[in-house]
Amino acid sequence: MSEGWDELSVEVAREEAEALGARLLELGSSGLMEAPGDGRAPRQLWDEGPEPPPPATLLLTAWFRPDQRARVAAGLPTELTLRWRALTDTDWLAASQASFAPIALSERLVVAPPWDAPPGALVIEPGQGFGTGDHPTTRLAWQLVEELLEGAAPPARLLDVGCGSGILALAAARHGVAAAGIDVEAEAVAEAHLNAERNGLVAEFTTTPLAEVPGRFPLVVANLHAELILRLLPDLIARVGERLVLAGILGAERAARVDEACRAAGLVLERELRAEEWRARRWRRA
Template identity: 25%
Template sequence: MSADSWKLTLPCTRAEADAVADDIGALAMLEPPPVLMVTEPDEDRPDDWELVTYFESKPSAKTIAMVAALAPSAAGTKPVLEHLPAADWVTMSQSGIEPVSAGRFYVHTSTNAGAVPAGAKAFLIEAGLAFGTGQHHTTSGCLEMLDGMRRRGEVYRSLLDLGTGTGLLAFAAMHLWPLARATASDIDPISIDVTRENALANAVPLGRGPGQLDLMVADGLEHRRLISRAPYELVIANILAGPLIEMSPQIAAAVDDGGTLILAGLLQTQADAVADAYRRQGMRLAGRIDRSDWPTLRMIKRRRVR
């Protein structure tokens, strides 16, 4: 419990929101670190987002400036700082978040579990320092895509969740293919710490064998274990359109012949450019799910003629 909690609100762009999801910079070194959340207040205005930061005590001007630096588009806009009544500030940061149903999956926090639908696989994912609670259309689109693949009888024995965030997509894929050798990576060490905690909370086994999740901090695919465990029959990359295009040669190379690549984190206006980048790497578009302005693409790597 905190007797002196504070909330700082700033407008931001979608690109800034995604960047915050990947790295909160020097704020992670504060003790205790604040909880940052990004929200899309109006789905009809997909570039107008909001950055909300919760502190256990009143932030200094320097700390406020650190938050403002994460949203350069808000330069000239005065941050809104609110003093909150005594409360559990992490629970407060999760207020208003609704559980998410996507395919057979039901994703909730500890404060909104509700009644799990019959036959659903529930995951406890707290809102906090890492991106990917199931709330955003990119994450729920990936969950729906994975569910559909399993319902069609597809089987995968090795998988990679690239830019894992909270670990949710890796957990979901492991539930669908429990014997697969699973890998999850993120450039942000905090995300890997959060994924490890979430794995414990959801009884997801960690390790390097079949049916276990191997975690690592990595910049893209630049990690010896990521390279040694390739190629993967399934790769999930819910990141940003720019990095997806830039890394298309490396990501496509990590997919096994005939394997599947799920791409998300892009806008409708970016989908053709992303798909074209992977077509140039020998992949074809095999499926698409659209949630609001956020598509999820399923690419298949063409088999080479030997």
């Protein structure tokens, strides 16, 4: 394998970004970053006022080994302008670290990588486990959880189904909640343990299948995708003592299907949030 990395930047119309991102990964990119083409900062959940129009273009950045460059160029539509840059080792470290800058998960919680953590931040090492805080679904799920934790009767225990890096369970543990997280990926669970240690927090992370988790929890949170939520819903609801936060639901049609299933199971909708096309809901037992 050739040494070093080449960075490719391409600006495309927003509607074409998803397909191009998929193509870059197919062509062997080791990672992908997406930013508004006009350089503006992403809108946050608490930004007030009408939603600004989405950027017309997106800037995609991807990384390849130098010997992949010719094949990548040949595999992309010829009308795209490809901007290549060979990275030195220092550039590479800076580029990979810059893609994990501190990020506000809510008005009160900043999540940051260990090398750039301001005081008071929840430290999450970017790794295999999903959940560095940069995804809208994590932010929506956390906001719905945080509101309860800061309310008059915060839940004492929480189950995080699909814990990934442990971000939601650990953020809840900082509020004194006894948090448990499960994930089908053993690597994610191992990382969640390390993240707990990094923050001096205690939380229980295991690969126990949802159907085998004993007891009920006043709060269950599941940031999964809609199809998986629908499949797991009976087992999720069986573990709900009071409330269920669901996130990771993309688009109105999927949201309607999940809503219908929750209502049919006797849950009552308490709160809903949306960011871009992502939907999140908080349900409670009737």
